Amino acid sequence: MAAAAPVRDRIVPVRRPPACQYADMRILRILAALVIAVAALSACAPTPQPQPTADAATPTSTPMPRPSAPPTGPVLAYDGECASVFADPAAVLGFDAEALPGDADLPTGLVTLGGLKCSWVAVGGTFEAVTLMALPVTQVPEELRSRFATTACEWSFDTPYCHLAGSVGETWVMVSKRALDEVGTPPDLAPVLAAALERAATVPAPIAATPTDEWWDSVDCATVEQAAGIAEVYAPATFEPGYPAGFGSWPTDGMLASTDQWCPWYSYETSEAVWMNLLPGAGSQWDDVDFTGATPVDVVGAEAAVLVTVDDNLGLVDEREVLYATDGTNVLRIQMSPIPLEDLAARVFAGMADAGR
Structure with a gap:
């Protein structure tokens, strides 16, 4: 694998919402900023807010099969x-x-x-x-x-x-x-x-990583919401699943949900959002990432975690912090939360463990 550029030059806030991001990213960033700017203005209006659009619905992951063979891969x-x-x-x-x-x-x-x-x-x-x-x-x-x-x-x-x-x-x-x-x-x-x-045809064929029992299984946003106690932690504000402005979709989004599940929630009362991605099995990639410029932080339940300051391509603020954390097997990415990112990450790791995921 070629030498990686500093993490600040490579990590953007939204992969798909992950998925995802894809063709002509420069155009998509402009479109995403325009859409969210309109949504932000609408959230401030005194009229009742609509429920999250169908565009904001996230695919539900299908567990990858767990062979009995020793874990391998991935081969890219x-x-x-x-x-x-x-x-x-x-x-x-x-x-x-x-x-x-x-x-x-x-x-x-x-x-x-x-x-x-x-x-x-x-x-x-x-x-x-x-x-x-x-x-x-x-x-x-x-x-x-x-x-x-x-x-x-x-x-x-x-x-x-x-x-x-x-x-x-x-x-x-x-x-x-x-x-x-x-x-x-x-x-x-x-x-x-x-x-x-x-x-x-001239290079080795790609191979997916072999799932193990330590992978988060059946990752879906309803499971995460219950496991992390989203309703309790943000009370009395109510957070609804989804986001008030859709980001469109790409043909491959559904099949990627098993290894990169985007889970958004939004409060029409406070105009605040929670955005996270759960990446089962991505912990094997951790050592290959050049986190130069990132700030190491402590997250209960994680073996390693960093905060990365990135340009906000959503157009809401100049910069934002994105948390990447791994338990050694899985990776959690959080980029929006009314409470500290580290605190929410700890709740997710504990909740997923308690749920047997």
Whole structure:
């Protein structure tokens, strides 16, 4: 794995809400800021607030099978290096491109599955971009493989994006790009996918990490809410599951929920939010992360924890602190909470342990 950049340059507050984040991240950050700015103004109005939108619903995770074999992996697609996908990105993509930082050096659910996400944006601010996601074929539902066997365009983040996917050996690859117009005219993604698959055939196939009994199991937001005592800790304010402004969705969000579950809650009474991601099995990635610039903190129930100050791409404040904590097997990421992040993290670790998760 290539040397990682300092953590401040690589970690952003929201992966998907994780998931997630994906094609042309610069555009998505602008869209997310606009959406939340409107939501923030609405929260201050005296009129009754709506309930969280359907967009804010989070996928429910499906437990990964637990084989009896010793734990292995993960082995990342393309050796975990976005630079190794295309020998000449400009020639393949059709524009002078620069790569955005990838996910291979961060604790993420995608990495736990052996996956890799790469994005290339046009140099010069034309907002042209291509995103690639690669995973083991065994981790991709048949419905998703069939859905994008030919180019198909769907609306995500208020923008039409087109996707084309295929596989070679045990590697599944999906390439995505904005439609050519608002009608949804698809770009020609076939040469991009062909080049990506040609390269995938020459490197080791990705392998997902093998779940163990120590992994958080059946991670869903209702379980976390009860285990952490969300209602009690924030009383008398009432926090509702979800968030009042949706962030759109990406085709792969559902299958990633088993290893990266985003759980948001929102109070219409105080206009405060709780945001966290639970990443079962991501603790094996901890030692590969360069947390230079992060502040080590103590979290009861965690083997290690750090606070990272990052630019707030949501447009709410200039900077915010994000907590990353691990019990040695799982990783918890929290970036919004009315109480100290360390205190909420301790409640989550204790609650998940008591729940036998």
